[in-house]
Amino acid sequence: MKSIILRILSLCLVLLLSPLLAFCSRDPTRDTEPEGARAFDASINFSGYAVVRGERAGKSAIAAAVRLRNALESATGINIKINDDWIRPGDNTDYSQAYEILVGQTNRPESAEASALLEKPGYIIKIIGNKIVIAASSDALLDTAVDFFINTYLSKVSPDGVIELYGEYVMTDFEFLPIVQNGGSEFTLIRSENADYYTITLLTDLGNKIRELTGVQLKLGTDWTKTGEGDSRAYEVLLGNTSRSETRDFLSTLEVDEYGIGFIGRKVVVAGWTPTTTALAKDKFISILSAAAEENQKTGTRDILLPATGHITAKYDGWVTDFPELSGGVFSGAYDAGVGALEYYYTGATKDAYLKYRAEIEAAGYKKYHENQIGDNLFATYTKGDVLLHTYYVAYEGAVRVITEPLGDLPKLSEDYIKTNEPSITAVPCIYENNNKGQCQIIRLSDGSFFIIDSNSSIDGTGLYNALVELNGGEEGITIAAWFFSHGHGDHYGGFTTFAKDYGSKVKLESVIINATSFAAYEGTRYQPTWDFAGTHIHTYIAMFGSGIKLIKPHTGYKFAVRDAVVEVLYTHDDLYPNNVDWYNDVTTVIRVTLAGQTIMFLGDLMDSMPCKIIASMYSREILKSDIMQVAHHGDGGSVALYDMIDPAVLVFPCSEAEYQRLIVKNAASRYIINSKNVRKIIISDNGIKTLTLPYIIQ
Secondary structure (H helix, E strand, C coil): CCCCCEEECCCCCCCCCCCCCCCCEECCCCCCCCCCCCCCCEEEECCCCEEEECCCCCHHHHHHHHHHHHHHHHHHCCCCEEEECCCCCCCCCCHHHCCEEEECCCCCHHHHHHHCCCCCCEEEEEEECCEEEEEECCHHHHHHHHHHHHHHHHCCCCCCCEEEECCEEEEECCCCEEEEECCECCCEEEECCCCCHHHHHHHHHHHHHHHHHHCCCCEEEECCCCCCCCCCCCCEEEECCCCCHHHHHHHCCCCCCEEEEEEECCEEEEEECCHHHHHHHHHHHHHHHHHHCEECCCCCCEEEEECCCEEEEEECCCCCCCCCCCCCCEEEEEEEEECCEEEEEEECCCHHHHHHHHHHHHHCCCEEEEEEEECCEEEEEEEECCEEEEEEEECCCCEEEEEEEECCECCCCCCCCCCCCCCEEEECCCCCCCCCCCCEEEEECCCCCEEEEECCCHHHHHHHHHHHHHHHCCCCCCEEEEEECCCCCHHHHHHHHHHHHHHHHHCEECEEECCCCCHHHHHCCECCCCCCHHHHHHHHHHHHHCCCCEEECCCCCCEEEECCEEEEEEECHHHCCCCCCCEHHHHCCEEEEEECCEEEEECCCCCCCHHHHHHHHHCCHHHHCCCEEECHHHHCCCCHHHHHHHCCCEEEECCCHHHHHHHHHHCHHHHHHHCCCCCCEEEECCCCCEEEECCCCCC
């Protein structure tokens, strides 16, 4: 998909302005041609040019100069210096002949010459001799002038680095919206009634910043109305994906990786397609507010006046977005899937449309790495250069999900091994103190290596190591083929952190498997961990085991091998969208392992919430049926409907005996499943490790 680095959708947008400014239009004395009709009248090769800003320039002007230099280098591939205008005593250089782009007020006479042409508040971009001058009546407008330069001139560069531009471009005459004026405001800050917690905090931050700048507290509200429609006459700042028509209109102008600020009537839309980009839009808006806040000489209060129409957008460069677009469906939103992954969500799609799309992907040069079918759901993973594209068709939704991310470590589709023992699964207990909980199982594979599921809490690292030693028959030669984490709660990853510190050098670790969320999803959930282990800190602990360890991000539909175990990924947080990631437990990755002819379902911390409904909707009873099941959320999660479909013979409760006795009374799903007629054995992770040799003979 094509994405634009920085674009001004209305050539008359001004972002930052003084109380006297109003919305911009072209100066009729200098530019009277209709928008889009004026031809460029100069061509410049920027080799040899330097960006120059004032020695005493403010932070905003310096930032604008740096941004311009970076954009020029990115567009042309030319190394461009950036300097201030200070001339060293004794320097006899004739700077009048130097090729320079002057940003803001400098000591070069060309800056003053251009500024003198501004008869009203505004900005000017003008070629004077060997100089390209970008001047404005305020730092606020200078920032906007640089935005215009980048968008208008750098979007098309010839192969030899030549850029076309206007010999002179002037913008003046503005109208404005009074965000705060005369010590008050008619504006309300609005977010979606169904906004995630992260977006709610963004709205609060925005309100706090406006109060800090002006002393005025704007009202906070949601988009709920009795009629379902907003009032176009109301003054509102719309943050994120609200139900207001102005939000929909603005988002329709954006690429998925873009964000920005739109001025539509009495609405200011501050949004991107995801909470991640909405946060960037909020930060940009705050910078606009900060630069525009000025003292009202009559009242002694601080006003913020902003333009009444127009849009500005910017591109977030943390995602891969240049890939074929699905034509056989309706783009219905996007989800930041974490660690550089971005999910496109299409509704109204069919199996045939999905298969056609896969053919188009392959025709575009993508190489199929893996494909899978689970029931009526189809999955395929592609690579091209340093890009991974994971696609899948979800039959019950009539939807296609396309996840793009930087190409990282991929799982092995098959593995050679030499059998040395019968495989087994072991439930590893916690140290149940101070309400401590944990979840950990060790699968011993047929070649004697191990596949570990989670790791209990931080006080359990030694217990986990001792369990491995016991199963291995000694400390020598312990190989962990894969360590899988369902999600980033401390009672699932904590043991890994202490294990890594104390025993990382004593074992061989080959791979770690985890699907981390974005920071926005992490921040937007209830019962989030105290720190972001999955997305941030995990790398520190992996390094304690040595080098060459794979870090694999699994996606729904992956089917891969860990020695003789076959692992199938049935659910990840990728499947939640368009629902919010509400509870952090909802980001659990659900896998099923097939080993020695038996199936083991690992449900992590699934709650009786949306993920259970999704899994039960995606797959049939025949598909979900498993021999062994790890009971969800330590016995306090899951759903009756999902457990009924899995219909296991063996249950593994990752909790203490006392907690088990409490939960089989409290939790309806646990109470149901222990009384299932097909359950033959219940394992409680307490009082030492408990091992089942596979295949386990179910009596």
